[in-house]
Amino acid sequence: MELMQGLLTRRSVRRYQNKPIPKPVIEEIIKAAQYSPTAHNRQPWEFLVIEDKEFMAELRHIQRWTSFAKDAACVVIVCGDVEKSFSRFKEDETWSFIDVDCAIATQSLLLAAWAKGIGSCYCGAAPMQRVVDALRTRLNLPKNIRPFAIVPLGYPDETPKQPDDRYKPERIHWIEKVGKD
Numbered sequence: 001m002e003l004m005q006g007l008l009t010r011r012s013v014r015r016y017q018n019k020p021i022p023k024p025v026i027e028e029i030i031k032a033a034q035y036s037p038t039a040h041n042r043q044p045w046e047f048l049v050i051e052d053k054e055f056m057a058e059l060r061h062i063q064r065w066t067s068f069a070k071d072a073a074c075v076v077i078v079c080g081d082v083e084k085s086f087s088r089f090k091e092d093e094t095w096s097f098i099d100v101d102c103a104i105a106t107q108s109l110l111l112a113a114w115a116k117g118i119g120s121c122y123c124g125a126a127p128m129q130r131v132v133d134a135l136r137t138r139l140n141l142p143k144n145i146r147p148f149a150i151v152p153l154g155y156p157d158e159t160p161k162q163p164d165d166r167y168k169p170e171r172i173h174w175i176e177k178v179g180k181d
């Protein structure tokens, strides 16, 4: 699929066929996510591929807007490693690019899946602390691993409507010269 076409046609898919996704296809999708840009090129991520239907059904109790995840072929939990991310934790400076890096990887994952005819939906975990904690506990993750996003994957069983109001030229601000005052 051509990149521009993929960017314009990807939509959240929440209904899936009862059909498994071959492991090499999932690997290729995650490979694409791993080519995403990251702050200082730290690549501070881990990807959990979960095919456990019981857990997938349980997810809605952890994150309430994931009820459809139970019907997916699998769920990818995109995680960040806080120890690997580009960050500063000093008295006068506290910041981390971890969520930014994970968000970009998640978008790449959605697009790579779409390019392979697979539907997905970005479901947020971080920065909802309760969800992050619940996932970390349930999946027995070490403290440095921050569950960032929950991404159900599956062959689409719906064709979501393409929006016709996304492009808003008025949100583009052309600045020829920046004034000094």
Ligand SMILES: Cc1cc2nc3c(=O)[nH]c(=O)nc-3n(C[C@H](O)[C@H](O)[C@H](O)COP(=O)(O)O)c2cc1C
Pocket (backbone or CB within 6 Å): 010, 011, 012, 013, 014, 063, 065, 066, 121, 122, 123, 124, 160
């Ligand atoms: C940070 C983030 C969190 C989201 N969380 C959820 C979610 O929990 N459940 C859900 O069904 N969709 C979730 N979405 C998907 C949005 O609802 C969806 O992207 C938006 O409605 C636009 O539709 P589109 O993806 O088809 O373009 C989330 C999207 C983002 C970017």
